[in-house]
Amino acid sequence: MLQVLGIDSESESVYAALLTKRPVSLDDLAGTTGLPPARVRMALRRLQSSGLAGRRPGRPVTYIAIDPEVALDGLLLRRQEELHKARVRAGEFSERFRRAAATRDPAEVIEIVTGAASVLQRSEQLMRNVRHQLRVFDKPPYLDGGNPNQAELDLLSRGVIIRGVYDADSIDVPGRQELVRMWMEAGEQARVLANVPTKMALVDDRLALLPLRAGSGPDPSPSFVILHRSAVLDALSALFEALWAVAQPLHPQGSDDDSQALSGEDQLLISLLTAGLPDDAIARQADLSYRTLQRRMHALMERAGASTRFQLGIHAAANGWVTGVKLGDEPHPERDRLGRPGRT
Structure with a gap:
């Protein structure tokens, strides 16, 4: 969790142990964290250099945790200053790149x-x-x-x-x-x-x-x-x-739209038709057989007074039937066998 502040996981574990006992020896910390004494000693050095731990003289030498509210706030402020400087530097690089791009081959x-x-x-x-x-x-x-x-x-x-x-x-x-x-x-x-x-x-x-x-x-x-x-x-x-x-x-299927001229199923058919999908693809999207799709399309053409699919599309657009394609909620029997393709 504290790695964003430059504190590695072992040092964080030692720091957590310091918060529960004051003061505590190196051997006690090794027993609490399960780390070898040599690695505990290295973690303590990192904590001291970061201002998170202090050393007390005596025999044996013991260690205490510095108040997290003070120590961690100091690290956060230091990291914010570093990020600000990095952003400024990145901006300088971007500007230099843009100037070079204007004259490059x-x-x-x-x-x-x-x-x-x-x-x-x-x-x-x-x-x-x-x-x-x-x-x-x-x-x-x-x-x-x-x-x-x-x-x-x-x-x-x-x-x-x-x-x-x-x-x-x-x-x-x-x-x-x-x-x-x-x-x-x-x-x-x-x-x-x-x-x-x-x-x-x-x-x-x-x-x-x-x-x-x-x-x-x-x-x-x-x-x-x-x-x-x-x-x-x-x-x-x-x-x-x-x-x-x-x-x-x-539109996801079930989303609201303003058109009440057609049923949801007929809106789907009209939307897929005006989007340019071929009949076999429309039938799959609407979960209809090819023959049923032809009957439904014929009924829509009669309702619109259209003799061709093109005329049906014109009528649909003029009368608010075209409300966008709705993606069906029903799973396709083949979909579970293939992964989902990405953008590329």
Whole structure:
């Protein structure tokens, strides 16, 4: 617990023992903590240098704990001063880097990362360094079939704004609904689009991470591009905002909405249809057979007076039927067999 103040675990154990007995000898401390006398002696030296313990003369030599309210407050203040100096220094480095970036070779704007392990490591590093906003194009295939979502949850808990545009195929990946729902419940804003052009992560307005090659399947040795501040980065930011504006909002099933024109099941069908999902994917999301889905869609078209799916979509938009895609609560029979894919 006190490691953040530079106190190792053994020294902390010795300090805790000092708090219960005053004064106490080295041998008594060894017996209480279960540590060898030599390591207790080293811990006592560290505690004395930190101002947490004092030595009393006599035979045998004994030790006392310094009042934690005084000693620990002093360490906290010292650490806060060190952190302040580090922030100032980091700001100086950032400013120096920005000045150098303005005059550097254009080729240095682009960083190539190759190999799945390196890509995942760099992606995690970028995620941990988001300050204000993370914008994501989410599209399969995924490099990591595990559950690397703690970084995003940490960002959301810090108040970082996260917006994600999901490819229609993405939310149909086994296990994906549960992962997206978890992120949304933590505060992510999510939308779905029929065809997201590429996977991408925009870190504030500073960096972008996207694959060098799109590919149709997982690449055994993928290459990703990291773009620094440039006109290209500005263009990618504008692309995200344009697609965000036309994408359909995602809602967890059971969330409130203002439209009472359709039943919840029909709202789901219309939302999935206008999001661009094919019929087989809509049937899976709605837990319907293909034949039942066709009957339901035909009934909606008759209700809207539409002769085509396109006309049904126009009618739905004009009459408030389109309220965003709702993620179902029912588990998919295949989802428990696969891990939850990450962003990359």
